[in-house]
Amino acid sequence: MSTPGNSEPCIKVLRAGPLALLQDSGRFGVRHLGVTQGGPADLYSWAWANHLTGNPWGTANLEITFGGLQLVAGRDLEITITGADLGATLDQKPVPLWQRISWKEGETLAFAAPISGLRAYLAVYGGFVAEPVLGSVASVTREELGGFCGKGTKLAAGDQLSVYSRGLQAGEGPVQVPCDAIPDFSQPAVLDLLPGAQIAHFTGRSLFDAFNTWWQVDDRADRMGVRLTGPRLNCKISTLVSEGINLGGVQVPPDGQPIVLLNDRQTIGGYPRLGSLSPLSAARLAQCLPRERVRLVAKGSGAALEQYRSFRALFNTAPR
């Protein structure tokens, strides 16, 4: 696979923007230590960025939230940008998303501000070089784990990023995503919720409201979780003895406003939950800006499993 040979810094950060983080698929087998999962908030776009670039599943790429990032290439690179449209340009010329492109030495890649969606993914052929911490380079700023320096820090102006060299030419394989696989983040998100956990303890009225309301994404939203505002949901139990919480868990604190738990959530929590979003719906929610509307739809685990397995099958190819 990747070799660290010829991995001198070849990308320089001119401007960091509010939040750009290195993310591989996440940190696993460590949650019993109180260490969270991390990894890409939008797994779908992250996976396509790697795939179109010719990187195997799990390769670390950059998650750029909100834009503002400016990078200059120190050598010719093959890249793909997926996820949100943050108005990316190469030397001021608009860049096509969801397809592999060339980034020539000396050119400046700049992200502006969200046009649709919130988080863009930048994959570079070969993958970024970083030392794993607890088995992963996923950046979790709160835990000070992962990233380029191992301390979970976001990119800063002046950072020099290294990329594994895997020959001059990117491999074969798709360079462009099928049109129907590109999500339209300008449309309100419809999110699949697998009922579970303490759903039986919510009142009938609350269950009706949960699935028949346009919820609004609150500005209290980050990589730990996204708060939704709308009708107050009432649960007959207000707190639980703390227990493990999984990605996409929809917890309802006593104020009745649900919080969907994302990649950087705490490992245990004590609020009743309606269930969990499917992994792809959690990914979709991570692209929502504050004040956007979302809908929750109950989905059976069979259908959600089939959807997730077909998604993963797309990337189940030998590393090139």
Add this chain to the structure above:
Amino acid sequence: MNQKPVLESAGLDGWIIRLFDTIDEHNLPWLSALSRRCEQAFGDALIDLVPSYTTLLVVFDPLMVSPCEARATIYRILADLEPEDSRHAGEIHELPTWYDTSVGPELTRVAEQAGIAVNDVIDAHSQQVYRVFALGFAPGFAFMGLTDPRLECARLGTPRKKVPPGSVAMAGRQTAAYPTATPGGWNLLGRTSASLFDRNREGFSLLRVGDQVRFVPVSREAFEREGGDTTPMEPLA
């Protein structure tokens, strides 16, 4: 264990196994036995196990195991689950702790509330061997209990923005030591020089669920000698 353990869906790739309803250190041998059996039964398909006070969250790879298959596996384990032998109880850790109002400003509050002297609070807190019920909140943060009922105390009304690493604290009938600097709303009693989250240690965290912990009172000199930071806490605003 409850007459009938309950399985609750935790999404496409997880089940919560609820063995008990209340916090009790006698839950631990059952939960650790269940963890071990899940490790064996799921093998490579196991992603994560999160034991907590009364439950175990099992996270598996949904490409290898469906939620239905996972549930069947868990029911098979529960059918003949036996608690782990108490001889296998977790490691015993002694945490050298400097109890002092400069680094543990709530010592006086807890003493006043209990109607006992500060020294009695220190004795009551340090004479007990605690069990680790759960890790969470922050990497390596171990929730331990249960403390002497006289020491029971509510969280602070307003959490501190920053609690220094090593701070020994209580809330309700639980106790903990902060592994890293984080915000925190627990009552501070003192500070330990033990390194609770160390990048040079396998798994980083000193404490694991099921471990036993005793806080050992030490003098300021001994605390400093072990590398403890004596910087006093700022008073609460």
